[in-house]
Amino acid sequence: MKNIILEKKTHVHFEKLLSSNRLCLNKKQLAFSPLAISCVYSSIFGPYSMDVMTSCVFSVDLDSINDPSNPFITHATKLFRFSVPLFLFQGCFPVFIPLLNLLGVSLFPKSSTTFFRKYFSTGKPSEDQALSCQIFTPMLRGFLMVPFISIPTGLNDHEILSQLTMLLFAGYETSATTLVFLAYTLARNPEVMKQLQQEIDLTFPNKGLVQYDSLMQMEYLSSVVDECLRLYPPAARIERMTKETVRIKGITIPKNMIVQVPVYALHRDPDLWPDPEEFKPDRFSKENKHNINPYAYLPFGMGPRNCLGKRFALVMIKLALVKVLQTYSFLVCEETEIPLKMHPEGLVGPLKPIKLKLKKRTVVSDVEN
Ligand code: HEM
Numbered sequence: 295m296k297n298i299i300l301e302k303k304t305h306v307h308f309e310k311l312l313s314s315n316r317l318c319l320n321k322k323q324l325a326f327s328p329l330a331i332s333c334v335y336s337s338i339f340g341p342y343s344m345d346v347m348t349s350c351v352f353s354v355d356l357d358s359i360n361d362p363s364n365p366f367i368t369h370a371t372k373l374f375r376f377s378v379p380l381f382l383f384q385g386c387f388p389v390f391i392p393l394l395n396l397l398g399v400s401l402f403p404k405s406s407t408t409f410f411r412k413y414f415s416t417g418k419p420s421e422d423q424a425l426s427c428q429i430f431t432p433m434l435r436g437f438l439m440v441p442f443i444s445i446p447t448g449l450n451d452h453e454i455l456s457q458l459t460m461l462l463f464a465g466y467e468t469s470a471t472t473l474v475f476l477a478y479t480l481a482r483n484p485e486v487m488k489q490l491q492q493e494i495d496l497t498f499p500n501k502g503l504v505q506y507d508s509l510m511q512m513e514y515l516s517s518v519v520d521e522c523l524r525l526y527p528p529a530a531r532i533e534r535m536t537k538e539t540v541r542i543k544g545i546t547i548p549k550n551m552i553v554q555v556p557v558y559a560l561h562r563d564p565d566l567w568p569d570p571e572e573f574k575p576d577r578f579s580k581e582n583k584h585n586i587n588p589y590a591y592l593p594f595g596m597g598p599r600n601c602l603g604k605r606f607a608l609v610m611i612k613l614a615l616v617k618v619l620q621t622y623s624f625l626v627c628e629e630t631e632i633p634l635k636m637h638p639e640g641l642v643g644p645l646k647p648i649k650l651k652l653k654k655r656t657v658v659s660d661v662e663n
Pocket of ligand 1: 460592598604
């Protein structure tokens with residue numbers, strides 16, 4: 295299944311996505327008033343991530359800023375308000391999941407899953423349409439084309455819908471939160487932001503069109519995003535279950551034991567990262583990157599079950615950051631919380647919405663001073 299989504303020519307899809315506007319911040323999303331104090335998350339990055347994910351996963355074009363009461367948005371948003379204790383219980387004791395299902399206890403609200411089921415069964419394209427029509431995204435087409443590619447029986451509606459919902463669930467908040475933390479860390483590190491704006495202006499002069507290949511070749515942008523994901527990896531830990539009993543450094547881990555990898559703690563371990571609390575993108579520069587132990591840096595996990603949307607997320611995040619920084623600078627203001635209080639539950643995220651000032655850049659020379 296993973297191979298179907300991660301088609302070899304992914305970059306061609308991304309180029310198409312960029313030119314089709316599916317990944318673009320719209321004018322409203324970029325229309326801050328100069329020097330406005332703004333809650334960055336709720337004003338742009340949340341709706342941006344929602345619009346991109348629903349558009350690319352479900353082939354549904356939404357406008358979360360102007361039409362926030364669209365039922366698709368209401369139900370998609372509800373998926374993220376799941377019970378964390380129930381989530382942890384299911385993770386720790388998967389053996390009870392069938393019993394919970396029997397009792398009608400579900401992680402996601404029934405009204406929302408029913409909405410998506412109805413939506414999908416009435417609105418999904420036929421296999422022929424999906425094969426021929428370019429308006430359906432590669433993801434949706436990939437799932438509908440499964441019978442032609444790998445599994446002779448194909449996937450039933452329930453299986454396709456579960457995959458699509460999983461993609462939305464896995465991609466929306468992780469990407470939105472990363473963008474918020476990028477805005478926060480850049481506001482707190484203006485010299486880094488200036489260097490990044492310089493790279494942006496050089497790569498896309500006169501706020502030029504952002505192109506996939508150039509975007510992905512931006513070295514400083516990559517380092518900034520990597521370093522932000524080190525400090526704020528949305529998934530604080532990942533899990534694996536042992537298939538066999540193993541002995542590692544004198545510790546025996548029995549078969550079928552769930553092992554948690556503390557990603558957040560690893561990323562801030564002073565033995566692995568000098569000055570771990572400091573935001574230093576140069577750790578990820580071309581010259582320094584090879585010194586990083588790949589098992590010490592796991593924002594997208596590792597191995598065959600690593601993040602399926604990694605490349606997608608990086609394009610979406612880099613594009614949004616470049617578009618915003620072409621026009622605005624992030625600034626801390628009185629309302630900016632320093633240090634940040636983190637949410638104790640769920641994904642790594644701030645306890646309260648982050649507030650920053652946005653200053654409209656006057657001219658490109660802004661960054662040359
Ligand atoms: C900054 C954004 C993102 C971060 C930090 C992130 C992080 C992660 C992590 C840590 C895992 C677990 C990997 C492991 O256990 O080794 C994961 C799994 C996954 N992610 Fe992401 N993710 C992001 C965005 C996305 C997006 C945009 C999508 C979809 C387009 C996505 C889809 C998935 C899926 C489907 C899985 C499960 C993969 C599997 O079990 O084989 N993620 N992600």
